[in-house]
Amino acid sequence: MSSEPIERRVSYLGDRLRxxxxxxxxxxxxxxxxxxxxxxxxxxxxxxxTDLFYDKGELEVCTFINEPTNKFTKxxxxxxxxxxxxxxxxxVPGRLTDFMIKDxxxxxxxxxxxxxxxxxxxxxxxxxxxxxxxTISLAFTLADEYYPYQEYAIIKPNKEYTAPGIVxxxxxxxxxxxxxxxxxxxxxxxxxxxxxxxxxAGKLALIHSGVDSSLVGKVYVGSESNPYAVKPxxxxxxxxxxxxxxxxxxxxxxxxxxxFACKAATSMFxxxxxxxxxxxxxxxxxxxxxxxxxQAAPRNCPGGELDLFVGYxxxxxxLGKCDxxxxxxxxxxxxxDTPDFWRRDGEPYPMHGGRFTGDPAYFxxxxxxxxxxxxxxxxQLNDVKYFVAHQPNVxxxxxxxxxxxxxxxxxxxxxxxxxxxxxxxxxSLVGLAAVLDMAKPDERILIASYGSGAGSDAxxxxxxxxxxxxxxxxxxxxxxxxxxxxxxxxxxxxxxxxKLGM
Amino acid sequence: MMYNRPxxxxxxxxxxxxxxxxxxxxxxxEAWLKASEEAGIERKDLExxxxxxxFLPITNKxxxxxxxxxxxxxxxxxxxxxxxxxxxxxxxxxxxxxxxxDLVLVGGIEKMTDRWDKIRDDLMLLEDxxxxxxxxxPEANHELMLRAYIKKYGIAGEALEKLNLALAHISVxxxxxxxxxxxxxxxxxxxxxxxxxxxxxARKPLGLYxxxxxxxxxxxxxxxxxxxxxxxxxxxVYILGSASATDYLTFPARADMTRFLVTEIAIKNAVxxxxxxxxxxxxxxxxxxxTVMEMVSLExxxxxxxxxxxxxxxESCQDYKGYYxxxxxxxxxxxxxxxxxxxxxxxATGGAEIFEIFRQLQGEAGERQVESDSELKYGCVLELxxxxxxxxxxxxxxx
Numbered sequence: 001m002s003s004e005p006i007e008r009r010v011s012y013l014g015d016r017l018r019x020x021x022x023x024x025x026x027x028x029x030x031x032x033x034x035x036x037x038x039x040x041x042x043x044x045x046x047x048x049x050t051d052l053f054y055d056k057g058e059l060e061v062c063t064f065i066n067e068p069t070n071k072f073t074k075x076x077x078x079x080x081x082x083x084x085x086x087x088x089x090x091x092v093p094g095r096l097t098d099f100m101i102k103d104x105x106x107x108x109x110x111x112x113x114x115x116x117x118x119x120x121x122x123x124x125x126x127x128x129x130x131x132x133x134x135t136i137s138l139a140f141t142l143a144d145e146y147y148p149y150q151e152y153a154i155i156k157p158n159k160e161y162t163a164p165g166i167v168x169x170x171x172x173x174x175x176x177x178x179x180x181x182x183x184x185x186x187x188x189x190x191x192x193x194x195x196x197x198x199x200x201a202g203k204l205a206l207i208h209s210g211v212d213s214s215l216v217g218k219v220y221v222g223s224e225s226n227p228y229a230v231k232p233x234x235x236x237x238x239x240x241x242x243x244x245x246x247x248x249x250x251x252x253x254x255x256x257x258x259x260f261a262c263k264a265a266t267s268m269f270x271x272x273x274x275x276x277x278x279x280x281x282x283x284x285x286x287x288x289x290x291x292x293x294x295q296a297a298p299r300n301c302p303g304g305e306l307d308l309f310v311g312y313x314x315x316x317x318x319l320g321k322c323d324x325x326x327x328x329x330x331x332x333x334x335x336x337d338t339p340d341f342w343r344r345d346g347e348p349y350p351m352h353g354g355r356f357t358g359d360p361a362y363f364x365x366x367x368x369x370x371x372x373x374x375x376x377x378x379x380q381l382n383d384v385k386y387f388v389a390h391q392p393n394v395x396x397x398x399x400x401x402x403x404x405x406x407x408x409x410x411x412x413x414x415x416x417x418x419x420x421x422x423x424x425x426x427x428s429l430v431g432l433a434a435v436l437d438m439a440k441p442d443e444r445i446l447i448a449s450y451g452s453g454a455g456s457d458a459x460x461x462x463x464x465x466x467x468x469x470x471x472x473x474x475x476x477x478x479x480x481x482x483x484x485x486x487x488x489x490x491x492x493x494x495x496x497x498x499k500l501g502m
Numbered sequence: 503m504m505y506n507r508p509x510x511x512x513x514x515x516x517x518x519x520x521x522x523x524x525x526x527x528x529x530x531x532e533a534w535l536k537a538s539e540e541a542g543i544e545r546k547d548l549e550x551x552x553x554x555x556x557f558l559p560i561t562n563k564x565x566x567x568x569x570x571x572x573x574x575x576x577x578x579x580x581x582x583x584x585x586x587x588x589x590x591x592x593x594x595x596x597x598x599x600x601x602x603x604d605l606v607l608v609g610g611i612e613k614m615t616d617r618w619d620k621i622r623d624d625l626m627l628l629e630d631x632x633x634x635x636x637x638x639x640p641e642a643n644h645e646l647m648l649r650a651y652i653k654k655y656g657i658a659g660e661a662l663e664k665l666n667l668a669l670a671h672i673s674v675x676x677x678x679x680x681x682x683x684x685x686x687x688x689x690x691x692x693x694x695x696x697x698x699x700x701x702x703x704a705r706k707p708l709g710l711y712x713x714x715x716x717x718x719x720x721x722x723x724x725x726x727x728x729x730x731x732x733x734x735x736x737x738x739v740y741i742l743g744s745a746s747a748t749d750y751l752t753f754p755a756r757a758d759m760t761r762f763l764v765t766e767i768a769i770k771n772a773v774x775x776x777x778x779x780x781x782x783x784x785x786x787x788x789x790x791x792x793t794v795m796e797m798v799s800l801e802x803x804x805x806x807x808x809x810x811x812x813x814x815x816x817e818s819c820q821d822y823k824g825y826y827x828x829x830x831x832x833x834x835x836x837x838x839x840x841x842x843x844x845x846x847x848x849x850a851t852g853g854a855e856i857f858e859i860f861r862q863l864q865g866e867a868g869e870r871q872v873e874s875d876s877e878l879k880y881g882c883v884l885e886l887x888x889x890x891x892x893x894x895x896x897x898x899x900x901x
Contacts, residue, residue: 014635030632030755061649061759063642064706069623072637080637082646082754091754093630095637107705109649124635138636 007132010124012249014136015199015240017052017119019090028090052092052119053240054152054207056143057083060091062112064101071125074190074502077101083117083140097122097139098146098175098189100488116143121199121240122191126502133227135236139191146175146486148475152203155210157284157322164273165327165461167285167320168209168470171433172201173313173420173481176488178495180308183394185421187490188293188312190498194225195233197314198291201426202241205287205316208474209323216243216318217283218254218275222264222290222425227501229345232257237289261341262390263451265290265315265425269459270331272319285320290425293499297349306352309393311421312499315429325467326436326445329460332373334365341452352452358396361454366390366400369458370448377460381405384460385443388431390450391417397431400448413438419482432461434478441465508598509731509738510898511724512541513857518719518845519687526562526613527570529720533853534609537722541734549603551581552590554610555849556887560624561617571609586610587721587852588746588885588894594725595744604727612847614716621716629888632752643753643889644792645707650759651798655809668812669793670697671819673711673842676790678822680839682869685854687717687845712793717845721853723860737864742880743776743897745769753889764893765802765884772882772895780804783897784874785834785862785881787855790841799884800826803895805833824872834872837862852885856896859883863900 012018013031021028022036023046029036030052036043062081065072072078079096097120101107117140124134143149173186188197198221206213221234234255238244244253258264265288272286291314296306340361343350353361366389374384387406389397394417401411414431423430428449435445441463448458490498514537516529524532530553538545551571558564568581584590587610594608614621626634633643648669651657657665674694680686692711700709724734731738747767750756756763773780786803790796801811805828818826825832838844838858841851859881861867872878880899886892 010635014632030752061646061653063645063649064704065637065639065642066704066706067639067641068637069626069634069639070620071623075637078637080639080642082650082759093633093636093638093752093754105705109707113649113653125637134635136635138632 004132007134011135014138015121016242017092017137019050019052020047021050022046023048026089028086030090030092052085053137055085055119056149057085057117057119057140059112059115059117059140060084062109064107071127074126079112081112092138094138094140096141097191098141116149117141118143118147118149122196123193123502133195135195146484150207150475152207153210154212155323160322161324161327161464163327163329164276164319164321165324166317166436167211167323167325168205168318169433169436170201170204170208170316171313171430171476171478171481172197172204175484175486176490176498178490178492183418183421185309185311186313186423187495187498188501190502192293192312193227193501194223194291194293194314195227195236197293197312198223198233198237198289199240201291201314201316202237202287202289204476205318206241208470209318210470210473211285211318211320213242214245215284216253216287217281217285218272219243219287220256220258220265220268220272220289222258222260222268223292224259224261224264224343224424225292225295226257233291243287260455261452262424262427263449263455263457266428266447266449266457267333267451269317269319269328269457273328276320284322285318287316287318289314289316290429291315292424292426294422294424295343295349298496303349303351306350309422311423313420313423313426313430315426315433317429323466324464325470326461326463329462330373330377331457331459332369332376333455333457334368334372335455336365338454340454357452361452362392362396362450363400363403365454365456366448366450367403369456370404370446373446373458373460379460383444384410384446386413386435386439386445387411388414388428388435388445388447390428390448391415391431392422392427394418416478430478436467437474437477437479439463439467441467506599506601507728507740507742508595509726509728509740510856510860511726511731511734511738512537512543513721513723513853513860514540515685515721515854515857516719517685518717518847518854520615521613521718522615526558526564526611527574529613529718530571530609530611530722531574533720533722534607537724541724543724543734545575545577547605548577548579548607550579550597550606551577552594552606552608553581553583554585554587554590554852555583555612556585557624557628558612558849561621562613585849586885586887586892586894587850587856588883588896589887589892591725591741591852591856591896592744592746592894595741598725598727604730606725607722608725609720609722610850610853611720612849613718614847615718618716630751630753633754641708641713644713644794647759647798648707648794654760664816665812667694668816668819669712669797670694671815672790672793672796673697675819675822676836676840676842679837679870680843683838683844686839686843687715688839688843708792708794714791714841714846717847719845719847719850721850721857723853723856737900739860739863739898739900741896742778742899743772743774743895745771745775746892746894748892749890751888751891761798762802762886762890762893764886764890765799765895768893768895769803769882772897776897776899778880778897781831782880783882784832784878785837785859785872786884787836787838787858788884789886790836791846796836796840800835803882803884832875834874837867837870837872852883852894855883855885856898859898863898
C-alpha cells in the first residue's frame with residue numbers, strides 16, 4: 001500500500017486497535033461505528049469509544065505460516081491466529097511476534113491456543129524505501145513471556161510538589177540479545193525500530209505513572225535512528241498513546257522530535273519540567289522519550305567498531321508537578337562544537353572520530369556538566385547516592401565516575417551497558433531507570449548524559465516517598481528485563497538481519 | 503411449480519490449467535464458441551451478457567471487461583460484470599424470470615497463473631483486508647477454521663486422526679474423479695500418504711494437497727426462458743432455485759468460525775424456491791477451495807450433521823464407491839474433481855460446476871455419469887466468494 005490516505009486510515013484504527021461499544025446492548029466493534037448493528041438507529045450517539053491497546057486477549061486458534069504473502073516474507077515464518085478480547089465479545093486477527101520458529105521444530109498448536117496475549121505496536125509489513133512505514137498493533141506477545149501484562153489504571157492527581165519532576169517512567173528493550181566479549185546487547189525483532197520502541201516505552205511510562213494520557217500536553221522524542229529523515233516519531237507516539245485531549249481525530253498535544261546524538265532526550269527534561277511549571281501553560285504533564293535502534297556499520301566497514309556496542313531500546317519519562325517520584329533540583333548543560341561522531345544525511349551508518357571521542361569529547365563534557373552542577377547546588381560527593389552517566393561502552397562511564405570521585409556503590413547500580421548495549425538516546429536513561437527502580441525516598445541521583453557533537457546535560461534529582469508507592473506498578477523493571485528467563489540469544493548473522501528490519 | 507423457469511440449454515468450457523499463450527479474451531471466446539456451436543446459437547441471438555471475473559482487471563491489467571467482449575462479438579447489448587459465475591447466473595435468472603429477455607449469455611473467466619508471484623497478496627487483500635494486514639495468507643483462514651472446528655467439537659485423539667484422514671480422503675477422491683474429466687487441471691491420482699506428507703513438511707494443519715490450485719480458464723452458458731429452451735435442446739436443465747447471502751468481510755469478526763452462514767441461508771432459500779426437499783438432491787458440486795471447505799460445506803448445506811461431516815466422509819472413503827453415504831443415501835459430490843483437481847479459475851469456476859450438473863442431469867457425463875439409486879433429477883451447486891463473504895446456491899433440475 002503506497003496510498004497515504006489509506007495508510008492513515010488503516011493505522012489510525014490498527015495502531016491503537018480502536019473500536020466502539022454499543023451502550024445499549026454491549027456489542028463491540030473493531031471499527032469506529034456510529035451505530036450498532038443490533039440496535040440500529042436508536043444507538044446513534046450511544047456508541048462509546050473503546051480500544052484494545054492496554055487489554056489482554058486470548059489466542060483462540062492459531063496456525064503456522066511458512067509461506068507468507070509477499071510483504072511478510074522478511075518475517076520468515078510465524079504463528080498466526082485469531083485473538084479474542086472481553087470474553088469473546090470481539091475478535092481480531094493477529095500474528096505472534098518476538099517469536100522465531102526453528103527449522104524442523106514440531107509445532108503444537110494446542111500449546112498456544114487459549115493462552116493470554118498482549119498487543120504490541122510493530123511495523124506491519126515491508127514496503128519500499130520511499131514509502132510510508134506501515135504500523136499496526138495486530139502483533140501479539142504471550143502474556144506469560146518476556147513482557148508481563150500490566151494494567152493501565154489512571155490515578156487521580158493527589159499531592160502537588162513545589163518542584164516539578166519525574167512522575168513515572170518506562171524502559172522498553174527487546175527479548176532478543178546478542179552476547180559478545182562479556183557484554184549483552186538488546187536486539188530488535190525484525191518488525192521493530194525506534195518508532196515502535198518509543199511508543200512501547202511511552203505506553204509503559206503511562207502505566208507506571210498512572211497519569212491520564214489526555215493530561216500530557218507535550219511530548220518530546222529524541223532519537224538518532226528515526227527511519228524517516230522528515231516525519232516525526234512524536235506524531236506517531238501522540239496519536240497511538242492518545243496524548244492530550246482528543247478532538248475529532250486530532251490530539252490536543254504538541255509533539256516534537258529532537259536530535260543531539262545521544263543527549264537528544266535528556267536535553268529536553270528541563271524544557272519538559274519548565275513547561276509544567278509555567279503558570280499559564282495549562283499543561284499538567286509532559287513526556288520525554290529517548291529511543292534508538294542504535295546504528296552501526298557492519299564490522300569490517302568504516303565505523304564498524306560501533307557494531308560491538310550498539311543496543312536497542314526506548315525510555316520514556318512522564319514529568320509533572322503532581323505525584324512526583326523524583327523532583328528535579330537543578331541542572332547544568334554545556335555545549336561545544338566537537339565533531340567526534342556524526343552521520344551525514346542519507347547515510348545509513350554513523351562515523352566516529354576514534355580516540356578523539358574520549359578526552360576532548362565524552363570526558364570533557366560529562367565531567368564539566370557534573371562538576372558545574374554540583375558546584376552550583378553546593379553538593380559534596382557523599383550528598384549523591386547514585387551517579388548515572390552516558391554509557392557508550394563499559395570503560396567510559398566507569399572512568400568518568402572515578403575521575404569525579406564517585407565510589408563503586410554510587411555508579412555501579414546505573415551501569416547497564418553490559419546488559420543492553422548502548423541504546424544511544426536511551427543510554428543514560430536506562431541507567432537512570434535502573435536506579436529509580438531501586439532508590440528509596442529522599443535519595444539524590446546525579447545524571448550526566450552525553451551527546452556527540454558535543455554536549456552534556458547534568459541533572460540532580462531527589463526522590464520522594466511516592467517512588468515506593470508506585471513501585472508495584474512497574475513490573476517491567478530494568479533488572480527484570482536483564483534477568484528475564486525468556487531472553488533469546490541470537491548469533492551475529494541473525495542479529496544483523498533483525499537489526500536491519502523489514 | 504415455478505413460473506417461467508430459466509433454462510440452461512448449453513454449457514461450454516475450456517480446459518482449466520495454465521494458458522500462458524492465450525490472451526484472457528481468447529479463453530472466453532473459446533468457451534462461447536464451444537457452447538454456441540453445440541446448440542446452434544448465433545451471437546446475434548444474445549439479448550444480454552452476464553459476465554463474471556473475480557479480479558481480472560487487477561491481475562491482468564485489463565480495462566472494462568464488457569468493452570473487450572463488445573469488440574470481440576460486435577455486440578452492443580447490455581452487459582454487466584460480477585465477481586463470480588453464480589452471481590452472474592443469479593442476475594441472469596432474475597432477468598429471464600422477469601420476462602425481460604429470452605436468451606442471454608452467462609460467462610466466466612479468470613487468468614491467474616500469469617500473476618503467480620503476486621496472486622496470493624491480491625486474493626488475501628480482497629478476501630479479508632484486516633487479516634491480510636495482520637499477516638494472514640489465503641490458506642491460513644482455512645486452517646483456522648479447522649482449528650476452530652476441532653476446538654468447538656472437542657475432537658481429539660483417535661477422532662482427530664480420523665478427521666485428518668477424512669480431509670485427506672476428500673482430496674484423494676477429488677483427484678480420482680478428475681481422472682475422468684478431460685478438462686481438469688490435474689488428471690492424476692494422489693494418495694492419502696502424499697496429502698499427509700505435504701502437511702507434515704509444511705508443519706501445518708493443512709498442506710499443499712488440501713488446497714485448490716490457481717488456474718486459467720473460462721466457462722460460458724446460454725440461459726433462456728422456458729418457452730425458448732426447446733428451440734435449442736430436447737433436454738434443457740432448469741434453474742429451479744437460486745439464492746445468495748452475504749456475511750462479514752473480516753473472518754474473525756463472524757459469530758461462528760466453524761461454518762459459512764451464507765451457505766446455510768442460500769441453500770434454505772434455494773430449496774424452498776425450487777419446491778423440493780433437500781433429500782431430493784442427489785448430486786452436488788460444492789466449493790472446495792480446501793478440503794476443510796468441502797467438509798464444512800456438506801454440513802452447511804445440511805447433508806451432514808454439524809460436527810460430524812468428517813465421520814460420514816471417513817466411512818464413505820474406507821472403500822470409496824464414487825459417492826458419499828450420508829443419512830443412509832448416496833450423495834455424489836464434486837464429480838468433475840472439484841476445485842482441487844478440476845481447477846479454480848475464480849470467475850469461471852461456478853460455470854464448471856454448472857457444466858458438471860448440467861451434463862449429469864442430461865445423462866451425458868460419459869465415464870463420470872453417476873449411478874443413482876433413483877432417477878437422477880436434482881442437483882445443486884454451491885459457490886462462495888471471498889472466504890465465505892458471499893454464498894450462492896443454485897438448484898438445478900430436469901423434466
